Amino acid sequence: MRLLPTKSCVPGMRLAKAVFNEDGVILLGRHVELSQALIIRLGQLGVDFLYIEDPDTDDIDVNDPLSDETRRKALTEIRTHFGAFMEDSAKKKFSRAPALGKSFGNLMQMIIDDLKENQGALIMLMNMNVLNNYVYQHSLNVSIYTVMLGMAFGYTREELTVLGLGSLLHDIGKTKINWALLRKPGVLTPEEYKEIQTHTELGFKLLKDEPNMPLIAAHCAFQHHERIDGSGYPRGIKGAEIHEYAKWIAIADSYDAMTTHRAHREAMLPHQAMEILFTGAGTLYDQKKIAFFRDHVAIYPMGITVTLSTGEKGVVTDIHPAAPQRPVVRVLFNPAGERLAQPYEVDLTQKLTIMIDHVDAAAG
Template sequence: MRLIPVNLLKPGMVLGKKIYNSDGLILLAEGVKLTDGLIRRLGGLDLSYIYIEDAKTEDIAIPELLSQQTKLEAIRSIRTGFKNLEERPTMKGSFLHLGKTFSGMMETIMDEISAVDESMVLLTDMNTNDFNLYQHSLNVCLYSMVLGISYGYSREEIRVLGLGALLHDIGKTRIPAGLIQKPGRLTDEEFREVQKHTEIGFKILKDEPNIPLISAHCALQHHERLDGSGYPRGLKGPETHEYAKWIAITDSYDAMTTHRVYKPAMLPHQAVEVMYAGSGTLYEQSFLAIFRDRVAIYPPGMTVQLSTGETGVVSKIHSEVPHRPVVRILNNAAGEELRQLYEIDLSESLAVMIAGTGQTNPD
């Protein structure tokens, strides 16, 4: 399976993975042969990359943290819970459904993540078109829980962190949708309005009997930054709870790697580079180091260019060193296609580096 830019699609190529809309509904199934008409439709979906089938890479598997059934059930539950809040005229009263619904979801997600031998931060769905609050909430939850496992938290600590991550943006249900999805730059007044989602989220969650208070503080503090430049309180360093510091990282990463109405998605290695510019000032340095060691910055199927001049496709990721994957070489240093393919394991060939990402056209 190959991951290629949408602008390089050609009629006759076969879709390798399902394409979903932002509500988790299937738009195109895997195995569909692309036509000019379908390619034009895909071009209008704001997708940057999609997976296609390819004889040279047909055995390359794309790992999933969650089963598709669990993922879709989670999206439906998040959508139902958040829409109930959106439709309530006031915040008076209790939101008991939140704790009951999402606590059960945490148990299912923890069981599935724990069963994965090589758990790491992967892009949860490159085949989803456009940013969506429900998908974003689930992504941040999954990323945060994976990091919590790597950090050594107990199951209960991971559950609380996961709940805080899942509900970190719940305050946005009370912010006008036009501001959340505005395609252009927000005015200062509009930005101040959007910033209120942190405090609103805390107010929604803080008194719920089935939501830990620490999870509520994740909603309040996930936009705080180490140097005090964040909001709503401008907290510095240890003043912010460590769970919120994890979510600050995963929230930023998912925002950068998901298409938004005002900017295209970054590839994982690009987002990590941007985030590392804020290491020790915006983000906790030790947490960011763990994130770097657990994120698959070169997803399976991605085309990469090596320092040797060879070009290939990532065929396997090592969970301990995800930035040093196995690469299947398709073109030699002269750019010539190889008849006999071979692989280079970058975790063993330490003198060889990934020099960049690119694209070789599948047959």
């Protein structure tokens, strides 16, 4: 399979992986043939990348770190609880949900169990083949990224549970923000941006007194937009004043925000997002945590089309956990753009003089 930007897909291509709706239910099955109308509609719905069948890469298989059952359960729980808070907000109510801590606590155990089975795997881009309800899917993605980082960092299961709850619920305060404002295309006014910033305090208020909810999880909601140099919000705290878990969540939150389709812009690819994160290392984000994150992210996801410094074009077929920036590339086109009759693979950990020049946004 090949990973292509949806806008680069053409009619007649077939899906190599199913497309899921916001509840984790299959909307378009594997092998479905794309029409122009489907391609346009998927793009409108925020699906920026699709896995497409390709005979030269049909042996590439990308596994989801969560089982279908866990993903459906997670998205259903998030939609149910977040939706209830949104309804209350529309009615000018600020009620609590006594079952919140227990429901999400049980869910977090399922997520940790699934991720334990994939322990050691690199963090892969998770916004392909999914219709995007940003708040719901983003919450789950950030939790997956953060728990995977926590596992690699050596946290205990108890610590992972608290970190996971904090990351899963870091944006729950947005359920108290006007939905139209959250989905507004274009630049926010200073007043609108200030209103959105209140989601950190609102999230803390929602979580701090919930039964079965660790207080640290509430502080994660409160602090995930604080920055090392004190330039964040809501309190402008810095350095050691920010909880360690909130520092991890800040990185995963920013990364997923950049690699997800938003109302005002298309999604970035991992290497583009990492470049931006690194510009903030030591000022916005903890420098050691950024380096750790980089070493555990698949900068070039499996199936992505890349052009090498030799001018050849190919598809990433394998990633070395110890060197994710130097994947194995199956060369499909020569420098003249002609398709090879016999594709071959180049392991960039062995060919140190060859670099990835750029990631292609076209089908090739």
